[in-house]
Amino acid sequence: MIYFDNSATTVIEPQVLKTYTDVATKIMGNPSSLHNLGTVAERMLQASRKQIADLLSKEPAEIYFTSGGTEGDNWVIKGVAFEKKIYGNHVIVSAVEHPAVKESAEWLKMQGFAVDFAPVDKNGFVKVDALAALIRKDTIFVSIMAVNNEIGAIQPIREIAELLANQPTISFHVDAVQAIGKIPLTEFLPERVDFATFSAHKFHGPRGVGFIYIKTGKKIQPLLSGGGQENNRRSTTENVAGIAATAKALRLALTDFDRKTAKLLAMKQVLLAALATYSDVVIFSQTENFAPNIITFGMKGVRGEVLVHGFEAHDIYISTTSACSSKAGLASSTLVAMNVPPQIATSAVRISLDESNHMAEIEQFLTIFKQLHEKFQKIK
Template identity: 70%
Template structure:
């Protein structure tokens, strides 16, 4: 089997799984309990929080644990919106955000908030001048992802941070779910970023664990009320085993990350160079300005799901666009925002590579691609 769908989810690292199993079996206490077993659990919880904070270069009290990226995005957008409602009701998100952000923004419109979508250029990068023109006195939140999940565009977070430097009343949120290990932390977690969201299963951690970064002094209305866990901001019994495993996964992901990025980028370049040789192939992802792991392309006249299933017959697994929308058989929202024609956009398929992949897999993929391309070329004319 060749797995080139790592942006959808990654396989849990054996070391991470070992941590999860050990904590699950050896530390049975609830961190909220007063007895010694609870104290032991609390120590591990806080040690995991400190390790994650240290790896990200932030304070431990700025790390909050959630169930994943979707909850994190919902919490930040809704939490900021309702916290700052007395000061304004206007929110800006980019037109290429993940549904966890876009659909949350749409829901907030039903609650009386106004939402504008910042346009992107032909590469899928946010148009800074257009976004600047959308800002008004009532703007309370801007949300832009670090790395696009459908085509891999790296968004100009540093430039956005500079733009917002003299606008302290606007909260700045970055969905960094696709960023860990793909671009340096400093590229998306700037001093101007107020909130950020992560998801463990995107970097070989367990599913069902996420992280919200909320900088000191930045307030969020809680989504969940109950026992007062996570400093009374996110009530529910902590997934201790998952959290400890996530700390391990993050440490492993950020170890030798430059080397891993170079390895992945080299594999992507080999595939790109081969795809360019075929007239009916359209590349939606490029080398410069894009994450090293994501390569989205299409074969003219062939729907993406046809290509996905053709590769699956050879035990090679890729995706149409994002995992959250791939079963809807719709054009990738990012490509539509990039003004790609609908017929061409529906041809898109996404390869998402990982440092666990290798050149032998790349060569096998290309061998199969050439075979599939010839077969589809006959059918599509």
């Protein structure tokens, strides 16, 4: 099997799975319990929190655990909007955000908030000048993803941070789910960022676990109410085993970063060079200012899902852009925002690599692609 769908989810690392199993079987207490078993669980919880904070060069009190990226995005967008509603009701998100952000923004509109979607250029990058033009006196929140999940475009987070440097009343959120372990922390966590969202299963951690960064002093309303866990901000009994495994996964993801990203980029360059030789292939992901692991392209006249299943028949797994909307058979929302014609947008497929992949798999993929291309040419 060749697995090229790592932006959808990654395989849990054996060391991470061992951490999960060890904690789940040996630390049985509820962290909120007063007895010694609860104390042991609480210590593990706080040790994991500190490890994650240290890896991100943040403070432990700035890390809050969630069930993943979708909950994190929903919590930040809704929680900050309602917390700051007395100061204004205008929110800006980019036109190429993950559905967890875009749908949350649409929900805010139904609650009476004004929402603007910052446009992108033909390559999928947020137009900072256009974003600046959208800012109003009542703007309270801006949310921009670090790495686009559909084409891998690295958004100009630092430039936007500079834009907002003199706008202290505007909260700045970054969806960093696709960024961790793929681009340097400094590119998506500059000091101006107030909130950031992460999901463990994107970096070889367990599914159903994530965390958000909330800068000290920033306020947010809870999304979940109940027992007062996570400093009264996110009530529910913490998944201690999953959180400990997430801390381990993050440490491994950030270890040997330069070597891993160089390997990803080398494989991506081989793929791009080969795909560029086909006149009917349209490539949407390049190398400069794009994540090293994502290649999105389309074959004219062939719908993306057809190509996905064609590869699947050869035990090669890719996807039609976002995993969260691929089963709906819709065109990539990012490509639509880039004004790509619908007949081209619906042909898009995404390869998302991992450091565990290797060149032999790239060569096999290209061999099968050539066969599929010839087959589709005959049909067309």
